[in-house]
Amino acid sequence: MKDKRKSKETIDQPVVAFLSFPAFLTIVSSSVEVFRKETIGYLVGVKGENKFMVEYAIPYQTAESGYVHATVDTDRVGRINEILSKVSQGQGLEFVGDFHSHTVFGKSPATVVPSNTDLMSTIPGELNIICAVNMKKRAVRWYESKRGILTGTIGEYRIEIGGYYVEQAGVGRQYERVDIKCPAVTGIVEKKE
Numbered sequence: 001m002k003d004k005r006k007s008k009e010t011i012d013q014p015v016v017a018f019l020s021f022p023a024f025l026t027i028v029s030s031s032v033e034v035f036r037k038e039t040i041g042y043l044v045g046v047k048g049e050n051k052f053m054v055e056y057a058i059p060y061q062t063a064e065s066g067y068v069h070a071t072v073d074t075d076r077v078g079r080i081n082e083i084l085s086k087v088s089q090g091q092g093l094e095f096v097g098d099f100h101s102h103t104v105f106g107k108s109p110a111t112v113v114p115s116n117t118d119l120m121s122t123i124p125g126e127l128n129i130i131c132a133v134n135m136k137k138r139a140v141r142w143y144e145s146k147r148g149i150l151t152g153t154i155g156e157y158r159i160e161i162g163g164y165y166v167e168q169a170g171v172g173r174q175y176e177r178v179d180i181k182c183p184a185v186t187g188i189v190e191k192k193e
Contacts, residue, residue: 014148014179017052017127017163020045021184024161030059031101031131032157040100043127044084047096052127052178057099097127097165104134112149112162114175122166127178132160142186148179150186 019027023043030039041059045052084095100118102110110132114122122128135156142152150161163178 013050015050015052015163015165015176016148016179016181017054017129019054019150019161019180019182020056021182023054023057024182024185026057026059027099027129027131027161028154028159030057031103031133031159032154034101035133035157036103038101038103039131041098042084042095043097043099043129044088044093045096046092047094047127052096054096054127054129055093057129097123097129099129099131101131101133103132109134110160112160114164119166119175122164122175124167125165127163127165129161129163129178129180132162134158134160142182144179144181144186148177150180150182152185 023045026041030041033039039059041057043052043054044056044058045054081095088094102112102115104110112130112132114128114130118128118130136153136158138153140151140153140158142150144150148162150159152159161180161182163180164175165178166175
């Protein structure tokens with residue numbers, strides 16, 4: 001009986017992703033660099049039970065990018081994965097997922113909610129991070145919202161970083177929100193709404 005309670009507690013725990021400062025910088029800078037287009041990249045780190053530790057975020061340099069999409073050639077992804085597995089042996093690091101950006105489009109603000117296209121292309125069980133970039137209305141210090149979204153402003157941009165994963169890819173599939181944390185940016189602060 002104790003084991004059942006313990007596993008139910010584990011299931012009820014939210015999935016959390018901790019970003020290193022270098023991973024945070026790469027996600028934000030590559031998203032802002034192509035503002036009004038999308039960026040895409042891969043995440044390297046450690047995967048645990050209900051937890052991801054993201055050490056590195058690496059943007060794909062040859063991604064085709066538009067206002068509402070970013071795509072990468074699957075052959076190139078295969079090359080990267082092969083190199084990554086060889087280079088990271090003995091380092092305890094592995095491919096843990098990907099990141100991409102959403103950007104303001106006309107009067108529609110960018111959000112961290114995955115689109116149907118995002119859900120269709122999601123690999124089940126992997127971490128997926130969305131960096132939403134909008135124009136700043138006012139300056140905000142970096143904080144973690146109650147919904148697990150890392151939010152703040154840099155320069156003239158308002159940035160929100162959210163995460164999700166799915167158990168099965170497909171349009172209209174349910175996704176699980178992943179809480180995003182980056183203590184190097186937020187410090188130890190209370191969550192805000």
